[in-house]
Amino acid sequence: MPWLSIAMLLLFGLLFLAAEVIFIPGTTVVGLVGFVLLAVGIWMGYRDLGTPLGHYALVTVALVAGLIVYVGLRPKNLSRVALTSVNNASVDDVRRADMPPGTLGRTLSALRPAGTVLFGAERREVVTRGEFVAAGSDVRVLAIEQNRIVVAAA
Structure with a gap:
């Protein structure tokens, strides 16, 4: 056997x-x-x-x-277990450094330390250096660091 x-x-x-x-x-x-x-x-x-x-x-x-x-x-x-589809989608990159230092804007949300600011007709996500800024306050662009707009209360 x-x-x-x-x-x-x-x-x-x-x-x-x-x-x-x-x-x-x-x-x-x-x-x-x-x-x-x-x-x-x-x-x-x-x-x-x-x-x-x-x-x-x-x-x-x-x-x-x-x-x-x-x-x-x-x-x-x-092909049953492999990824065969191709993703041809694109994303609009909004990390434009077109806000020169000194540009003034008004906060749409509280900056704790990040939030939204309206620069003219453009809404942008911004950050502060750590301080909190209330909604509706005026802010000034300090610098563009990599892909972040750094602001401070005006």
Whole structure:
């Protein structure tokens, strides 16, 4: 009966390998368990059944595992789990440094320390250097630091 346990090890090893490649790619644990089962099954085949049957088991497992990997890695099967759509959307970048230092504006919200300021007809997100400024107050642009407009109470 050792041939039955060897056959079961090889069968479950191939099933685990198929599950890893075809059904749940990327888990790695299932594939490693399948590989260990295949290795133990082939080793037991050589040990218990002899060299010729061990060779047959090795060649058969190699062919079936190669077929499983080929079927699992075909582009048609990979498209089920791979991102195939392309995002061509764009975002309007409002980080313009067109508020020169000294520009005056009126706060639309309280600056604690960030909030919204109206510069003419343009609404902009601004920050202070840490102080709080009440809504409706006049502010002056101190500087543009990277993508932030830094203001202080006027």
